[in-house]
Amino acid sequence: MKRTVGGSLMLGLALLTGCTMQTPTDLAVHEALFYGGNQQRVVWVYGTLTGGSDSSVKLGDKVATLRPQLTGDALGLAGTLSVDAKATYSGTTSPTDRRVSVTRVGNQYSIQALGNVESVFATDGGGTWYRLSGPVTAGQTVLATASTNTALRGAGDLTNAEADALGAELKGQGALAVAVLPGTTLPDAPLKVEPALEAGRHPVTGLYVQSGIVQVASAGPVTPIIPPVGSAPAQPAGSVGRQLAGGSNATASEFQVIVAQNASVLSTLWNTAYGRQTSAPALPSLSAGRSVVGVFLGQRPTGGYSLSLASARISGGVLELTVNVSAPGQGSITTQSLTSPWIATEITGSFSSVVVRDAVTGLVLN
Structure with missing residues (x-):
């Protein structure tokens, strides 16, 4: 244990003093930031180890050891490396205001955007995923017809493999909705990575999770509206x-x-x-x-x-x-x-x- 801690401290000192450290080739970092019902940062590190030896990279304020990817972990994707003996690097995200409210109405979904969202997905909790909508502006309520989707494919900058893995991780959490958040509205900044990454090699996808989707019945027989007692002001001509x-x-x-x-x-x-x-x-x-x-x-x-x-x-x-x-x-x-x-x-x-x-x-x- 002392040897491991000492090695980490020495490596951290090397980073701070600008000394050369061994890093994988083709290094890339992909982040998925969860908010709402889940507050977790999931980080994949992509790269190729040189000579089969271990490598290191600094993620945020932590120096992490990179080794060949683990077997048997659903988040251990092809092309990624294990991070400190785990399939991914993980952390927590900051609390945020509610961004979306999704209700199922018969065969449709009512999506109320409380903040701008880029797209909305949902799952019935049994493994079937749906895409509900594209962009919805804050203050809008959209009635959407669901279309079957493969897990979270198409959500933000997630690769298909990442989208499938996250969809599988959320599968056992019951019916829920997932909204993709614009990058400029995320409460957390991307991790600082050393050595610095080339442009386009550090995508970040923010996902707001609404745990539970209330379902209401479809409309039954209808009759004309009878206004409640107490008249409201007359509306302008042409108003609907x-x-x-x-x-x-x-x-x-x-x-x-x-x-x-x-x-x-x-x-x-x-x-x-x-x-x-x-x-x-x-x-x-x-x-x-x-x-x-x-x-x-x-x-x-x-x-x-x-x-x-x-x-x-x-x-x-x-x-x-x-x-x-x-x-x-x-x-x-x-x-x-x-x-x-x-x-x-x-x-x-x-x-x-x-x-x-x-x-x-x-x-x-x-």
């Missing part, structure tokens, strides 16, 4: 929506959009809106070609916050909701209790995604 209801005491702690096109999802929306009240208006019903979209601002520290619909339009399959967001002015007397503003809007027409904008600033809410 009208506000059905609103309030300030929802159960939502974060910003979210719920698109209800069947009774089951509408019940979820209603429970989110009225879950803190002892009673709620009767649940509306849906007619063909209509849906109800709930917009929830999330938790606010005091009273005085409110939300109302300014307009709704559909263009190119995108539903754009423009909303009025009110906040208490400086020095205002407000209730000193947590609030959660929301509105529910009836929409006529078909759409595949939703964008919510502030009527004053024009900025997308998320």
